[in-house]
Amino acid sequence: MKGLVRQAVALAIAGIAFAAATGSSQAATPEPQLLAMYQPVLHFDPLEKFRPASVQSFIADSDLERLTAPNTWSLVDPAPEPGDLPAPGTGIWRLNQDSCTPSSALGGLECYAAAWNEGSGGPVVYGHVAHDGDHTVLEYWLFYYDDFYSYAYPPSNFIWQAHEGDWEAVNVVLDENEQAVSAAYSQHCLGQKRSWVTTPRVGGTHPVVDVALGSHANYFTAGTHPFNLACVPVQALAILAAFGLPAPSDHMVDSRVSGPPATPIHMIDDKTPWVDYDGFWGELQWFHAPAPVGTVPFGTSPVGPAQHSLWSQPLATIASWPSG
Numbered sequence: 001m002k003g004l005v006r007q008a009v010a011l012a013i014a015g016i017a018f019a020a021a022t023g024s025s026q027a028a029t030p031e032p033q034l035l036a037m038y039q040p041v042l043h044f045d046p047l048e049k050f051r052p053a054s055v056q057s058f059i060a061d062s063d064l065e066r067l068t069a070p071n072t073w074s075l076v077d078p079a080p081e082p083g084d085l086p087a088p089g090t091g092i093w094r095l096n097q098d099s100c101t102p103s104s105a106l107g108g109l110e111c112y113a114a115a116w117n118e119g120s121g122g123p124v125v126y127g128h129v130a131h132d133g134d135h136t137v138l139e140y141w142l143f144y145y146d147d148f149y150s151y152a153y154p155p156s157n158f159i160w161q162a163h164e165g166d167w168e169a170v171n172v173v174l175d176e177n178e179q180a181v182s183a184a185y186s187q188h189c190l191g192q193k194r195s196w197v198t199t200p201r202v203g204g205t206h207p208v209v210d211v212a213l214g215s216h217a218n219y220f221t222a223g224t225h226p227f228n229l230a231c232v233p234v235q236a237l238a239i240l241a242a243f244g245l246p247a248p249s250d251h252m253v254d255s256r257v258s259g260p261p262a263t264p265i266h267m268i269d270d271k272t273p274w275v276d277y278d279g280f281w282g283e284l285q286w287f288h289a290p291a292p293v294g295t296v297p298f299g300t301s302p303v304g305p306a307q308h309s310l311w312s313q314p315l316a317t318i319a320s321w322p323s324g
Contacts, residue, residue, distance in 0.1 A: 041259030093279030107162025164282025192324025
């Protein structure tokens, strides 16, 4: 009898453990559902010419080039495919959108806008789910054909910065119970974060993002936002000071809405074919100011999501961003 009692107790304990494990598994919300639940609503300035685009269309528009000598980029593939981009550590590469250049007037803005309109296939958001300790970070990666920042609003040919390809990100941090605790938006070289209770939202779970005209930096409110000076090159600050001008600001004066359910989410991870590409998403970055500066090269275009610390160390990266 005692043996039977012990066996019954053991079975009961095993059943409880199985039920707990099963319940825990069932409680975990599928990642696509989480991404849809917290998908951001993007507000754009009426003068904004771009929306988040498909990388496939940009790659199809580009030449794949390799740095073969100082300041010398050689054509390797005039028709690259997303799944055939070079592996990391194989050289210094760039995708050069072959019909436009950011060194032309107004950073080639109209040319890039026409290229995007012709081949974008509609807005896309790339969703990545990162697990960091007992937290989950929902990352919404946004790719734009072009970054054209004008110092003046409305945009003018006075002072501007431009580069092909522009990667930005909106993040929602969930606790161990899948409850949102904060939001964090990328801005230039850094970003800003807020607690979830102070983040503007639509429908309770969709954070509202005000996208700055041209630069596509992401803010919690519309209006004029001075740059974080840590993200402004000292050369640019020196040029502005020489003209007696203040540090630059982002602008977003009004809004149109793009967001759930209008913008599809494409999930990406380390196995997505183009994600580990470590080259630049565009040709050189350019800066323009009145004489004697003119239009001069000013760095490179950005790298892709997996090359950012936000991808591999999301919580530490977000923690380094100021509150906004």
